[in-house]
Amino acid sequence: MKRILSIIMILTLLFSLACANAEGGSHILVAYFSATNNTEGVAQQLAEGLGADIYEIVPEIPYTDEDLNYSDSATRSSIEMDDPSARPAIAGELPDLSQYDVIFLGYPIWWGEAPRIMSTFVEGLDLSGKTVAPFCTSGSSPFGSSDSALKEAAPDATWMEGQRFSGGASAEDILAWANGLGLVL
Numbered sequence: 143m144k145r146i147l148s149i150i151m152i153l154t155l156l157f158s159l160a161c162a163n164a165e166g167g168s169h170i171l172v173a174y175f176s177a178t179n180n181t182e183g184v185a186q187q188l189a190e191g192l193g194a195d196i197y198e199i200v201p202e203i204p205y206t207d208e209d210l211n212y213s214d215s216a217t218r219s220s221i222e223m224d225d226p227s228a229r230p231a232i233a234g235e236l237p238d239l240s241q242y243d244v245i246f247l248g249y250p251i252w253w254g255e256a257p258r259i260m261s262t263f264v265e266g267l268d269l270s271g272k273t274v275a276p277f278c279t280s281g282s283s284p285f286g287s288s289d290s291a292l293k294e295a296a297p298d299a300t301w302m303e304g305q306r307f308s309g310g311a312s313a314e315d316i317l318a319w320a321n322g323l324g325l326v327l
């Protein structure tokens with residue numbers, strides 16, 4: 143009898159493992175915003191290397207070249223970054239995070255900070271219980287405290303130390319960082 147019960151338990155376990163596999167889907171999401179494709183390149187290499195799902199944060203109103211002209215204080219990006227309460231709208235649905243426990247969050251540095259649309263994103267989700275690993279690209283600025291407003295908006299997530307990449311970062315460097323975080327990936 144004991145043997146039969148053991149066999150049934152093993153079969154049940156194998157069946158549930160097979161079902162989990164058949165459902166597919168990663169437990170890792172790479173979510174990113176990129177205005178001029180640098181962060182997108184890093185995000186894509188990260189997602190490919192980890193076999194993660196990817197979600198692009200697309201602004202409802204796209205940024206034009208003029209919007210991104212940081213030499214002019216009257217442009218859209220300057221006005222938004224001057225106003226900590228600015229929340230540019232995101233096009234489409236936010237992702238359903240239920241299947242993910244690790245979220246890589248990528249953005250370009252704008253005036254030392256994450257663009258305000260990243261706050262729209264984080265405030266629109268429930269990140270509690272999730273592990274968030276932020277990364278950025280920049281001309282030269284370090285990661286610094288660019289994620290501080292994001293952390294404040296999601297205090298119940300576990301935030302990993304962020305990493306800055308140059309626009310042309312190699313897959314090797316990007317994955318070395320991700321794999322060095324000590325997460326189950």
Ligand SMILES: Cc1cc2nc3c(=O)[nH]c(=O)nc-3n(C[C@H](O)[C@H](O)[C@H](O)COP(=O)(O)O)c2cc1C
Binds near residue numbers: 179249284309
């Ligand atoms: C509005 C704006 C502000 C920026 N501010 C900074 C900055 O403070 N420090 C820096 O090193 N680069 C800055 N940059 C350069 C971007 O961070 C860099 O080009 C980044 O890789 C762009 O990423 P993306 O192509 O994914 O949008 C800024 C760019 C823009 C458009």
